[in-house]
Amino acid sequence: MPWDANRGSLPRGLPRAIREPALFGKTSNERLGQKPALVYLRTMTLRKIAPLGQPVLLRRAVPLLDPTDAPTRALIQDMVETLADARGLGLAAPQVYAGVRLILAHLPDPDGVVDRTAAPLVLVNPTLTPLDDATDMAFEGCLSIPGLRGIVRRFERIGLEALDGAGRPVEREAEGLFARILQHEVDHLDGILYTHRLEDPRHLAFDGEVQALTAYLRAEEPESGSERSDDRCCTQ
Numbered sequence: 001m002p003w004d005a006n007r008g009s010l011p012r013g014l015p016r017a018i019r020e021p022a023l024f025g026k027t028s029n030e031r032l033g034q035k036p037a038l039v040y041l042r043t044m045t046l047r048k049i050a051p052l053g054q055p056v057l058l059r060r061a062v063p064l065l066d067p068t069d070a071p072t073r074a075l076i077q078d079m080v081e082t083l084a085d086a087r088g089l090g091l092a093a094p095q096v097y098a099g100v101r102l103i104l105a106h107l108p109d110p111d112g113v114v115d116r117t118a119a120p121l122v123l124v125n126p127t128l129t130p131l132d133d134a135t136d137m138a139f140e141g142c143l144s145i146p147g148l149r150g151i152v153r154r155f156e157r158i159g160l161e162a163l164d165g166a167g168r169p170v171e172r173e174a175e176g177l178f179a180r181i182l183q184h185e186v187d188h189l190d191g192i193l194y195t196h197r198l199e200d201p202r203h204l205a206f207d208g209e210v211q212a213l214t215a216y217l218r219a220e221e222p223e224s225g226s227e228r229s230d231d232r233c234c235t236q
């Protein structure tokens with residue numbers, strides 16, 4: 001689900017006393033002269049997501065020198081919370097106005113199902129290498145472009161090299177939806193949005209019109225319809 005600009009700064013699911021403590025005056029602990037409970041001290045920070053048109057989405061991000069320094073650890077924590085709140089599949093640092101080469105990506109299970117409550121992978125300075133020439137086309141969405149989906153061609157299998165949030169090397173292969181998520185997010189680090197990769201400008205639809213567009217394209221071009229028949233959506 002795309003980011004909702006009208007949403008408050010903290011998830012709605014939290015008790016109101018935690019989301020808006022100022023409305024509730026002193027906590028019972030404070031009234032008793034004790035230190036406030038830890039839950040009141042924990043800060044959650046949802047960063048604003050840069051919408052289409054913001055220059056940060058078009059600039060090339062710079063490598064991160066030390067993923068374990070305090071500002072980067074804070075950025076990672078904020079991005080994890082922002083991604084969970086937005087219910088996306090991945091998030092790149094430029095999407096929260098940070099021009100560094102850092103992405104988060106959820107790892108789908110073998111059936112392509114993503115548990116958005118699980119911790120996303122933290123990938124620093126990621127590089128991707130196609131493992132072969134095979135590609136597929138599917139709808140993608142982007143948290144910076146709410147309400148729209150577009151059909152994008154991606155490599156089906158890629159090699160990933162990166163550092164994790166602790167600075168340890170990560171090296172693995174990715175395919176299918178996971179490969180797609182990684183390519184979408186690493187594109188963000190190079191100032192590339194999925195809309196830049198539309199092979200046909202007609203391959204763009206509002207969320208609710210994806211099936212209608214898919215049916216139209218299948219009927220119009222049956223020979224290529226199978227390639228465009230995948231109306232999976234992923235918002236990143």
Ligand SMILES: [Zn+2]
Pocket residue numbers: 141142143144184188236
């Ligand atoms: Zn995106």
